[in-house]
Amino acid sequence: MAMMAGLLFMAVLVIVPFTLASARHVVARSGHPAWLSRRLSARSRSGELGLGATATEEFHAFLNANKRVQIEQRQARLVLRDDDHAGAPPRTGVDLDGGTAVIPPRR
DSSP: OHHHHHHHHHHHHHHHHHHHHHHHHHHHHHOOSHHHHHHHHOOOTTSOOOHHHHHHHHHHHHHOHHHHHHHHHHHHHHHSOOOGGGTOOOSSEEETTTTEEEOOOOO
């Protein structure tokens, strides 16, 4: 009986997220209903992944150690600064000779 409960638990861990991800994909690709499509494709105000994507990545990292390394590298890259003198593209700039100014849009 315990083995059957364990199999059922594992099936729920695999089948339910797969079904939800498939439904999300169909709604996002077709665009119907429109309100659900907008909600699923939205990101948080800070530009981070939504709750569903974060949970899926954490579950993937639980099963695959390489995914954990990838997530940690992404978090480390977010902390590092991009300096203009280090070869990063300039974020702002004023060209007095040309009479132009570069101002990045707000996110």
